[in-house]
Amino acid sequence: MSTIFPTAEGRLRGYHREQVDTFLASARAAYDVDDSDSPTMTSGDIRRTSFDLARGGYATHAVDAALERLEDAFALRERERALAQQGKGEWLTAARETAQVLLNRLNRDPGHRFSRANILAQGYNVDDVDALADRLKDYFEKGTPISADAVRTAVFRAQRGGYAESQVDLVLDAVTEVMLAVR
Structure with a gap:
């Protein structure tokens, strides 16, 4: 999976690139799998995710915005599943x-x-x-x-x-x- 985020500018630190890329790849895999009985990743997992800061890392604002959209997508799927299961x-x-x-x-x-x-x-x-x-x-x-x-x-x-x-x-x-x- 190729993720393209801007990098932190100047002397600012950004999120560790490899950690972000690895997490997003696992999130995509979790979303693509129909694991409604025992999901491997939830919206809460995404919300609680954190990354180390590193020089030359991804700009935090860009990654945070992507994580918010990802959390929304997982939450919507969780809601749809809950409605289907519980009524x-x-x-x-x-x-x-x-x-x-x-x-x-x-x-x-x-x-x-x-x-x-x-x-x-x-x-x-x-x-x-x-x-x-x-x-x-x-x-x-x-x-x-x-x-x-x-x-x-x-x-x-x-x-x-x-x-x-x-x-x-x-x-x-x-x-x-x-x-x-x-x-």
Whole structure:
């Protein structure tokens, strides 16, 4: 498979070319195989993929955009399979239940929505995360538009004793899965 991405400019580092090419080849193979009973790759796998940075690597913005499109394609296929296996009613019930669990977390008081990192450790800035949480709460409660890309690409400043990064990341992954499932 020949992938052509622009390379990082100047002294900037980009994603390690061989890692990106290898991953995209395996993603293509996984997509081409009818493995509906036990998929070898899911949209979540794509979302959690990371690559080393290297000089002369692929420009991160170009690869990230391609990964977002790939994740969307896998999520659409997963949705179609789930609808075929479960039926629309059961599938919608499961999506609503997941959305309600997420909403319960987002409805917690600002500053208390997630566990905190140790006071000496860096976590995500509480105000930054709470601002996104408020937008997501409005999305689930009022239908206020926010894109899955905005959730996937959210960046938070660092803060000592901030929110635990792993917990925030897991919730944002679940939000993205719900958003992609109900598109």
